[in-house]
Amino acid sequence: MEQPIWVAVVVNKLLGKPVAVLLHALHVRSANPDYPISNSVSMEILVFVVAVLFFLWLKARISVDRPGATQQVMETIITNPMGVGIRDLIHDNIHHGGEEYLPLIGTIGIFILFCNLINVIPTLDAPTATVTVPLGCAVIVFVYYNLMGIVKRGFGGHGKHFVGPIPVMAPLMLPIEIFSHLFRMLSLTVRLWVNMLVSEMLYVIFLGMMLSIYVALAKLGAAGQAAAIFPLLIPLAFILLHIGVAILQAFVFTILPIIYVAGAVEEH
Helix, strand or coil, X not given: CCCCCHHHHHHHHHHHHHHHHHHHHCCCCCCCCCCCXXXXXXXXXXXXXXXXHHHHHHHHHCCCCCCCHHHHHHHHHHCCCXXXXXXXXXXXXXXXXXXXXXXXHHHHHHHHXXXXXXXXXXXXXXXXXXXXXXXXXXXXXXXXXXXXXXXXXXXXXXXXXXXXXXXXXXXXXXXXXXXXXXXXXXXXXXHHHHHHHHHHHHHHHHHHHHHHHHHHHHCCCHHHHHHCHHHHHHHHHHHHHHHHHHHHHHHHHHHHHHHHHHHHHCCC
């Protein structure tokens, strides 16, 4: 039974009772009846609320003539001179009508980025370090790109992806392609989950070790107290590493859905 963090305690006080009633009606047993909303779901709710408030605040400050620093940073995420913004990646991979896929793919990418980065704040957890959160995002991507393929090319046209260009090979290609597409969900889930889990564990473990060394040195008198500042600097390297992993994994979870959508909607 996981120990609820303070965010989960607050969320359960606000929403715990109706969620418990709903779970009971669905015959779903919560792992912790006192806190039916888990830490990861509570953190997702927090990320959602923070994101909504942030973008409402940003929308009121958007200016064409005098863009602020925050606006420029967010615009860089969408498009930038290096060509690795979300819109840039979509235009490079989806050659016709790619703009219509920006809202969902961009939303998932930014949501994952926020989820990955939020545990840099002490006492908060990264929702993506729990397997169900990356899995939920992977399922959305899987449904979305297959749905877009059906919308753009029809059910039969999209189905040709699964049988290959050679009719005689169709019985062999069909199960292989179905397994390959299902494996995409597993790949997206495990890649994000494991990387964020390991990054979070390394950050917490080394932070705990450095704090222990700091306390020990602080007890050694003036010389020890002077040297105690160095253990506090080491976790900064792991914070930067964690931020780098968070950004990289958000980028990967953005580029792969774009490639999947491109493969589903392209005529060839």
